[in-house]
Amino acid sequence: MFDQLGTPSYMAPELWADYEVEYNSSVDMWAVGVLTYLLLCGRRPFDHPNRAEKKRMIEKDPLQFPSPAWDKISSEAKDFCSSLMKKRPKDRMSASEAIKHPWIKKSSTVHAGNDGAQELLAHQAIFDSLEAYEHADDLCRLSLQVMAFSTPPDKVDELRTVFQRIDEDDSGTISKEEFMKAMTSHPELTNERLEHLFSSLDTQSKGEIDYSQFIAATLGSQQRLATGSSILAAFNTLDFDHDGFISQSDLQEAFSGQLDSAMIDKLLSHRDASGRVNFDSFRSSIVALLQESDHAEHAQSVIDALSPKQFTSRSKDRKLKEVQANYSSGSGSR
Numbered sequence: 001m002f003d004q005l006g007t008p009s010y011m012a013p014e015l016w017a018d019y020e021v022e023y024n025s026s027v028d029m030w031a032v033g034v035l036t037y038l039l040l041c042g043r044r045p046f047d048h049p050n051r052a053e054k055k056r057m058i059e060k061d062p063l064q065f066p067s068p069a070w071d072k073i074s075s076e077a078k079d080f081c082s083s084l085m086k087k088r089p090k091d092r093m094s095a096s097e098a099i100k101h102p103w104i105k106k107s108s109t110v111h112a113g114n115d116g117a118q119e120l121l122a123h124q125a126i127f128d129s130l131e132a133y134e135h136a137d138d139l140c141r142l143s144l145q146v147m148a149f150s151t152p153p154d155k156v157d158e159l160r161t162v163f164q165r166i167d168e169d170d171s172g173t174i175s176k177e178e179f180m181k182a183m184t185s186h187p188e189l190t191n192e193r194l195e196h197l198f199s200s201l202d203t204q205s206k207g208e209i210d211y212s213q214f215i216a217a218t219l220g221s222q223q224r225l226a227t228g229s230s231i232l233a234a235f236n237t238l239d240f241d242h243d244g245f246i247s248q249s250d251l252q253e254a255f256s257g258q259l260d261s262a263m264i265d266k267l268l269s270h271r272d273a274s275g276r277v278n279f280d281s282f283r284s285s286i287v288a289l290l291q292e293s294d295h296a297e298h299a300q301s302v303i304d305a306l307s308p309k310q311f312t313s314r315s316k317d318r319k320l321k322e323v324q325a326n327y328s329s330g331s332g333s334r
């Protein structure tokens with residue numbers, strides 16, 4: 001990157017150079033430092049109405065913590081700001097170092113309380129969903145990913161907490177070691193079983209489970225999220241031309257031609273004689289997954305809410321709208 005962009009007060013020294021200088025993401029860490037400083041004391045660290053003087057201060061002046069504004073602020077907080085506002089980019093704290101800084105560690109509640117194993121033990125439904133996901137077919141997994149993708153982040157607080165507790169090093173992914181550690185809560189599972197379970201979650205064979213994958217795999221545990229209307233919405237997303245069937249061309253369109261034919265074959269393993277998957281068989285595979293997650297009662301309510309009787313002799317769009325309206329007005333059989 002070479003472009004000189006930014007709000008002056010938040011611009012790192014290297015961004016003020018009179019000639020083109022290559023910079024990297026450490027300019028963002030400087031900006032985090034400025035923001036933290038501002039939040040702690042209410043003033044910018046290098047502030048002057050004259051732009052040239054501001055530039056000089058940012059490039060040359062040492063960072064100060066003037067009295068009385070900083071008198072009651074801990075030395076750890078000051079060190080956090082200083083480490084982020086190092087003049088030389090290579091001396092500056094990185095994002096991965098910042099989350100391990102004592103000031104952050106001390107105030108963070110992410111790893112307070114239960115560890116990953118205790119969380120999984122306390123949330124049997126989440127564990128059941130993880131187990132069931134291993135047996136789900138590819139289309140079903142894809143649907144859960146679509147559903148997870150369209151779920152607002154604040155609706156998956158419980159799942160995020162479990163993920164964060166398992167992700168002990170805050171890397172944003174669950175390594176095999178972290179996974180195995182969390183699974184010590186279920187000693188009944190053999191090592192071989194755990195290996196299978198892990199590889200079903202590690203869809204890209206990267207040796208780790210990423211956040212969106214974990215949310216997709218555990219969404220079935222959240223009964224208010226895995227509803228008939230969200231299954232219908234996922235179907236609609238994958239049925240790209242909205243003809244009521246998921247076909248090879250739908251999947252090619254939906255993924256901009258990035259899926260190879262072997263993957264499409266796998267996704268459409270339950271296709272009918274004409275090579276397509278209709279809504280009923282799509283819904284059945286997700287309901288089967290919910291049943292396997294030990295949510296038989298919930299699965300039944302999804303079946304009831306999306307009974308094919310509701311669909312006969314009406315246009316598909318109207319059907320979809322009615323089912324969604326049923327759910328949003330609370331008159332669905334949840």
Ligand SMILES: [Ca+2]
Nearest residue numbers: 167171173175
């Ligand atoms: Ca991790």
Ligand SMILES: [Ca+2]
Nearest residue numbers: 241243245250
């Ligand atoms: Ca279609």
